[in-house]
Structure formats: C-alpha cells, structure tokens
Amino acid sequence: MTSTRYRKRANLRDVAKLANVSVATVSRVLNSPDSVAKNTKAVVDAAIAELRFVPSAAARAINSGRSRFVGALVPTLDHAIFARYLAALEQTLSDYRLSLVVATTNGDAAVEAQKAQTLVDIGAEGLVISGITHERELYELIERCQLPSVATSYYDPDFLLPTIGYDNVDAGRIALEHLLSLGHSAIAVVHGSLTSNDRTLARIKGLEGHDDAQMSFLEADLSVEAGCAAARQILSGKQRATAVLCLSDVLATGVLYELNRQGVSVPQDISIVGIDDLPGSAHTTPGLTTVHLPVVRMGHATAVAISEWIENGVVPAEKLFDTDLIIRGSTSPLHAD
Amino acid sequence: MTSTRYRKRANLRDVAKLANVSVATVSRVLNSPDSVAKNTKAVVDAAIAELRFVPSAAARAINSGRSRFVGALVPTLDHAIFARYLAALEQTLSDYRLSLVVATTNGDAAVEAQKAQTLVDIGAEGLVISGITHERELYELIERCQLPSVATSYYDPDFLLPTIGYDNVDAGRIALEHLLSLGHSAIAVVHGSLTSNDRTLARIKGLEGHDDAQMSFLEADLSVEAGCAAARQILSGKQRATAVLCLSDVLATGVLYELNRQGVSVPQDISIVGIDDLPGSAHTTPGLTTVHLPVVRMGHATAVAISEWIENGVVPAEKLFDTDLIIRGSTSPLHAD
DNA sequence: CCGCCAAATGTAACTAGTTACATAGGTTGT
DNA sequence: ACAACCTATGTAACTAGTTACATTTGGCGG
Numbered sequence: 056m057t058s059t060r061y062r063k064r065a066n067l068r069d070v071a072k073l074a075n076v077s078v079a080t081v082s083r084v085l086n087s088p089d090s091v092a093k094n095t096k097a098v099v100d101a102a103i104a105e106l107r108f109v110p111s112a113a114a115r116a117i118n119s120g121r122s123r124f125v126g127a128l129v130p131t132l133d134h135a136i137f138a139r140y141l142a143a144l145e146q147t148l149s150d151y152r153l154s155l156v157v158a159t160t161n162g163d164a165a166v167e168a169q170k171a172q173t174l175v176d177i178g179a180e181g182l183v184i185s186g187i188t189h190e191r192e193l194y195e196l197i198e199r200c201q202l203p204s205v206a207t208s209y210y211d212p213d214f215l216l217p218t219i220g221y222d223n224v225d226a227g228r229i230a231l232e233h234l235l236s237l238g239h240s241a242i243a244v245v246h247g248s249l250t251s252n253d254r255t256l257a258r259i260k261g262l263e264g265h266d267d268a269q270m271s272f273l274e275a276d277l278s279v280e281a282g283c284a285a286a287r288q289i290l291s292g293k294q295r296a297t298a299v300l301c302l303s304d305v306l307a308t309g310v311l312y313e314l315n316r317q318g319v320s321v322p323q324d325i326s327i328v329g330i331d332d333l334p335g336s337a338h339t340t341p342g343l344t345t346v347h348l349p350v351v352r353m354g355h356a357t358a359v360a361i362s363e364w365i366e367n368g369v370v371p372a373e374k375l376f377d378t379d380l381i382i383r384g385s386t387s388p389l390h391a392d
Numbered sequence: 393m394t395s396t397r398y399r400k401r402a403n404l405r406d407v408a409k410l411a412n413v414s415v416a417t418v419s420r421v422l423n424s425p426d427s428v429a430k431n432t433k434a435v436v437d438a439a440i441a442e443l444r445f446v447p448s449a450a451a452r453a454i455n456s457g458r459s460r461f462v463g464a465l466v467p468t469l470d471h472a473i474f475a476r477y478l479a480a481l482e483q484t485l486s487d488y489r490l491s492l493v494v495a496t497t498n499g500d501a502a503v504e505a506q507k508a509q510t511l512v513d514i515g516a517e518g519l520v521i522s523g524i525t526h527e528r529e530l531y532e533l534i535e536r537c538q539l540p541s542v543a544t545s546y547y548d549p550d551f552l553l554p555t556i557g558y559d560n561v562d563a564g565r566i567a568l569e570h571l572l573s574l575g576h577s578a579i580a581v582v583h584g585s586l587t588s589n590d591r592t593l594a595r596i597k598g599l600e601g602h603d604d605a606q607m608s609f610l611e612a613d614l615s616v617e618a619g620c621a622a623a624r625q626i627l628s629g630k631q632r633a634t635a636v637l638c639l640s641d642v643l644a645t646g647v648l649y650e651l652n653r654q655g656v657s658v659p660q661d662i663s664i665v666g667i668d669d670l671p672g673s674a675h676t677t678p679g680l681t682t683v684h685l686p687v688v689r690m691g692h693a694t695a696v697a698i699s700e701w702i703e704n705g706v707v708p709a710e711k712l713f714d715t716d717l718i719i720r721g722s723t724s725p726l727h728a729d
Numbered sequence: 730c731c732g733c734c735a736a737a738t739g740t741a742a743c744t745a746g747t748t749a750c751a752t753a754g755g756t757t758g759t
Numbered sequence: 760a761c762a763a764c765c766t767a768t769g770t771a772a773c774t775a776g777t778t779a780c781a782t783t784t785g786g787c788g789g
Contacts, residue, residue: 112515
C-alpha cells in the first residue's frame with residue numbers, strides 16, 4: 056500500500072521496457088493492434104495492465120493537434136431554454152466524437168471574454184457563443200487563434216461570425232401582432248435585463264412601429280418570482296393593460312400564476328403571450344400562447360456546423376430558423392367593455 | 393489572402409527565431425514576464441503579435457500534467473434539477489480555475505461508461521457522476537486512472553467513491569409521512585423510470601414499511617405531459633386516491649395542472665406532494681408542497697471537493713445534505729367524507 | 730583595474746506520445 | 760538457390776512547450 060501510493064503514473068516507455076519491446080510497438084498496440092503480432096500484443100497488454108498504464112491525453116493531443124472538445128458560452132445554465140439548447144448541442148457533438156465544455160457568463164460580456172480565454176487555454180477547438188454583442192477581446196481571441204466559432208440564438212447574416220439562430224426582432228413582432236390582431240392596444244411588456252442582452256433588445260425592437268399600441272415596459276429578473284411581481288404591478292396600474300407581452304415564458308408563467316392567484320381570469324380579463332415555448336408552457340391553465348423558439352434544432356445545427364468546420368474546414372453558412380406563434384388558451388380577442 | 397490561408401500555426405520556436413532570442417526567453421515572456429528585460433520583452437511581444445502566436449494547450453498540459461477541466465456525467469441537461477446543479481458546479485469550479493465538461497447519459501449506464509472513457513481520453517482531471525449505480529467498466533476506469541471522482545445526488549457512506557448528496561430514501565419517506573400525518577392513506581405514487589435510476593428506487597424504498605397506507609404506483613416519463621397523463625389515470629381509477637405523491641416536481645406540476653383543468657380542487661379534493669422543489673414550484677396555484685433537494689449547495693460542495701482532491705490530493709469525506717419538507721398549499725388534512 | 734555578484738539570456742534536456750524510415754526475418758516465385 | 764517481397768519490429772526524429780543549469784554581460788566595490 057505504501058509502496059503504491061507514490062508510484063508515478065506509468066508512461067509508454069515504462070510499458071515498452073517491461074514488455075521488452077520498443078515504444079513504437081506499444082504505440083501500435085494502442086492505435087493499430089492488428090499490425091502487431093498476437094504474441095507481442097499479449098505481452099504488451101499484460102505490461103499495460105500491470106503498470107495500469109493510461110495514455111496521456113495531452114501527449115496525444117500534441118501530436119494530433121486535436122483536443123476533441125468545443126466550448127460553449129451561455130449566460131446561464133439555470134434557465135430551461137439554454138439547458139435544452141445545450142442538451143441538443145451536446146448530443147449532436149457527441150455524434151461527432153466531440154465533447155462540450157460549458158462556461159456560464161451571467162450575461163456579462165467581460166466574464167464571457169475571460170472565460171473564452173480560459174477555454175482557449177485549455178485547448179478548445181471551437182467556440183459557440185450566444186448572441187452578437189461581445190467584448191472586443193473576444194473577437195480578437197477568435198481572430199488570433201483562428202478559432203472556428205459560431206454565434207447562436209440570433210440571426211444576422213452581416214455579423215462577423217456565422218450566426219445560427221432565429222430572428223429575435225421577428226419573435227417580438229409576432230407576439231405583438233398577435234395581440235394587436237385580437238384587438239388589444241393597452242399592452243404591458245415584461246422583459247428581462249436590457250444590459251448586454253441583445254436578444255431582449257432585438258425582441259423589443261420588434262415591438263416598434265405600431266403607433267396603435269400603447270405599451271408600458273416593465274423590467275424584471277428572469278424568474279417566475281419576478282413575473283409574479285410584475286403581474287402585481289400591472290394590476291395596480293392606473294389604466295390597466297388588457298394584455299401582457301412577456302419576452303420570456305418564465306416571466307409569462309409567473310404573470311399567469313399571479314393573475315390566477317389574484318382571481319383575474321386569463322384570457323377573459325387579461326391576455327398573456329410569451330416567447331420561448333418551454334416544455335411546461337403547453338400545460339399551464341390556460342395553456343400559454345407563445346412564440347416557439349427552435350432551440351433544439353438550433354442546437355443540433357450548431358453542433359453540425361462547428362463540427363464540420365473543425366473537422367473539414369467548412370466554414371458554415373448562417374442559418375435562420377423560423378419562430379412560430381403557438382396559440383393556446385392564454386390569449387383571446389378583446390371584448391369592448 | 394491565398395498566402396495566409398495555409399500558414400501553419402506558429403510555435404514558440406518560430407517566435408524565438410523571429411525575435412532573435414532563445415525559446416527559453418519566449419517561454420519566460422509568457423510565464424514570468426518580469427524576469428525578462430523590458431526591451432527583450434517588447435521584441436518578443438512584437439514577434440508574438442506578428443506571428444499571431446497562441447501557445448498550445450496540449451504542450452502546456454504535457455509539462456504541467458494538468459488539463460484544468462473535470463467531467464460531469466448527468467442523465468440529462470433538459471431537466472431543471474440537473475441544470476441547476478451543474479450551474480452551481482460550474483460556478484464554483486470556475487473559482488478554482490477549472491472548467492466543466494458536460495456529458496449526458498440518458499440514464500443509460502453503458503452510455504455513461506462510454507462517455508466517461510471519452511472524458512478520460514480528452515484528459516479530464518476528475519469525474520463527477522450521478523448516483524451510485526454504474527457499470528463495472530466505469531469503476532475500472534476510475535481505478536485504473538486513479539481519477540478523483542465523486543458520486544452525487546445520493547448519500548451512501550459505504551459506497552466505493554465519496555458521495556456528496558442527499559438521502560433519497562429519506563426524501564421519499566418525508567413526503568409520505570407528511571401525507572400520512574394529514575390522514576391520507578389512499579395514495580397514488582407517480583414516479584419516473586425505475587431502470588437504472590437509483591434515486592427513484594431509493595425514494596420508493598422510503599415509502600416502505602407503512603402498512604397503514606394503500607399505495608398504487610404509476611410509472612411515467614419525467615415530463616409535465618406525463619404528469620398530466622398520470623393525473624387522468626388517477627381520476628379514472630376505481631377507488632380514487634386522496635393524495636398523489638410524485639417523486640419529482642415535474643410530474644407533480646403536470647398532475648396539478650391536469651387536476652386544475654379537470655376541475656378537481658387541490659388540496660380540497662386531492663392533495664399533491666412532490667420532490668425536488670424546482671424554482672417554479674413555489675408559484676403554482678396552489679403552491680406545491682414538496683421536499684426540497686439542496687442541489688445548489690450540493691453543486692458547490694462537489695466542486696470544492698473535487699477541486700481540493702485534484703489540487704491538493706485531499707480525498708473528500710462523504711457529505712450529507714438535509715432534505716426539507718416545504719409545505720405549501722397543495723396538501724391539506726383529509727376530510728372524512 | 731580587477732573581481733564579484735546579479736540580472737539576463739541561452740543550451741539542451743526534459744514532458745509523453747506518434748510516426749517515417751530502416752532493418753531483420755521468413756515466405757514465395759522462378 | 761537466390762532474389763523479391765512482406766510482415767513485424769526497432770530507431771530516432773518529430774510534436775510544442777517548460778525548466779535546470781550554464782553562460783554572458785554589466786555595474787559596483789575595493
């Protein structure tokens with residue numbers, strides 16, 4: 056026991072020595088076993104087992120120039136929409152025999168740049184980032200390292216990097232136009248933080264240009280709790296909105312919960328529309344009308360794009376996924392009082 | 393453009409040549425800039441910039457013996473409880489300057505073993521796994537590589553690896569005893585898959601030994617949708633249960649939604665208790681009574697444990713976090729009809 | 730004006746693999 | 760019987776860094 060405690064990890068030369076063969080032969084046993092005589096292979100295998108030899112990933116990487124993992128930078132893991140997206144990303148990357156390193160940024164571009172540097176430092180072969188608003192350092196890093204990188208959750212064919220995502224402006228507009236088409240004009244908009252969140256900003260941009268609508272804006276944390284609080288504020292307003300447009304389903308769910316609790320009927324008294332289409336949104340009472348974001352397809356497509364770029368040097372084209380209005384029970388036509 | 397396209401990535405020797413210094417000096421500029429004369433450093437920096445030199449992570453790793461990342465194996469990312477957990481894990485690992493590689497297993501032990509091998513192949517310095525039921529290959533891998541590894545979401549001081557988690561048997565028992573204490577005895581239990589999910593199995597074990605309770609069991613996928621379906625089945629049963637015990641809040645949420653929809657009053661007609669305490673569970677109508685699982689604290693503790701093990705060789709002690717009953721509105725005493 | 734010391738830099742040997750090329754040995758063809 | 764060839768294996772040079780140790784250079788004290 057004492058003797059084994061400080062036993063240094065065996066390397067390929069140790070194995071070669073013990074098996075009385077050359078390093079090349081050991082390497083062959085590892086990488087092309089068929090090119091080695093059966094007897095020799097057996098001897099080497101025995102030596103490997105005896106020394107508990109495990110090849111060094113770093114030494115392999117230095118020769119192949121490959122680390123076999125990519126980094127993903129997301130604002131948070133603690134939000135179903137990003138978790139779903141990363142789940143899809145990981146799954147398809149895995150088909151390409153690539154692993155996924157996850158780094159969270161808390162929506163802070165400086166943290167993002169710093170974590171991107173960390174990902175490069177540990178050898179990431181590619182980078183997946185969220186949105187198109189980033190620090191100059193991040194761009195410089197990508198440029199300097201010639202690192203295959205795509206931006207997601209956003210679509211902008213003019214962006215420096217290929218974007219694979221959806222049109223956030225559109226998503227906002229679709230949600231608004233749905234409410235307008237139902238006759239609503241007094242609309243409360245509940246949104247997440249505006250600082251360095253281009254997705255939210257874009258969705259709000261989609262609400263512009265409709266002079267017929269009177270919108271009031273409420274900023275909230277991205278939580279059910281904050282949605283509840285926003286609902287209370289909306290109810291206490293002077294001229295009450297007839298519809299609430301939430302830029303995220305998490306907020307919409309909170310609003311819905313709170314209105315239910317306060318005895319306000321949805322959609323009879325107030326309509327609610329969200330954006331995201333989370334798994335639970337179909338099952339609330341009433342079901343939440345929302346704009347579906349194709350994050351699963353986006354995750355798969357991103358994995359394919361970054362893998363092909365890494366493996367075959369194919370710079371991916373940008374890709375736009377449609378956002379679809381999913382009409383459920385939380386919205387209805389405005390009844391004139 | 394054509395000339396730069398195939399330019400091979402510059403290495404430290406290229407930089408040394410261009411700057412007319414030795415490789416050691418370049419290395420010093422990178423790692424201890426103060427030990428280099430200002431002029432020399434300036435020349436080297438210029439060369440680095442000109443050649444767009446980025447040090448190879450693999451070559452560094454081969455010398456330091458460090459890759460600076462750990463792997464985590466979880467059944468899925470697409471479930472808030474794991475996402476929250478990983479978020480906490482990543483956050484604290486980041487404080488130790490370690491990155492997190494995420495691999496999902498879909499609850500399949502064979503996939504888990506294979507993905508664990510992949511993690512080792514790419515150089516993970518430690519492993520975090522979920523639960524205590526795994527393939528022999530996984531244990532062999534950990535043993536062979538002498539890989540710092542902890543098992544989480546479970547507590548078992550006798551397990552081969554240190555466990556950092558909570559007592560699932562207890563969680564089940566707490567939920568049941570709450571219902572029993574309210575006078576319920578006809579209880580429908582809704583649980584996830586039993587195949588290779590030791591957490592679910594343990595929770596069910598916690599339900600044993602109460603002869604006063606008549607329990608019927610319903611297996612369902614871990615989704616809101618499946619919870620809704622389970623609720624419908626419960627309603628159509630002959631002798632209707634007066635309480636539903638869900639081994640996961642996702643299922644409980646589905647059951648609650650469906651009962652709401654069917655006009656069944658919760659908790660007047662049926663009580664519901666869950667396990668997890670998801671962020672949204674506090675805000676449903678009524679609020680969901682549930683057993684809180686301390687996944688965030690568990691994530692932080694796991695990160696500290698694995699980091700200390702990797703950095704300082706401190707094999708962590710197992711750690712038990714309490715599970716707490718959170719009483720909200722979805723449970724109430726049974727009224728005799 | 731010489732010697733000592735420290736700062737700055739260089740040389741070469743490491744880290745742990747892969748692989749091009751060389752060679753030894755046995756089998757087959759003529 | 761000997762060339763030709765194939766298979767199995769070994770040698771040594773790569774990959775791209777770090778670092779122990781050696782050497783140079785310059786300033787300052789005696």
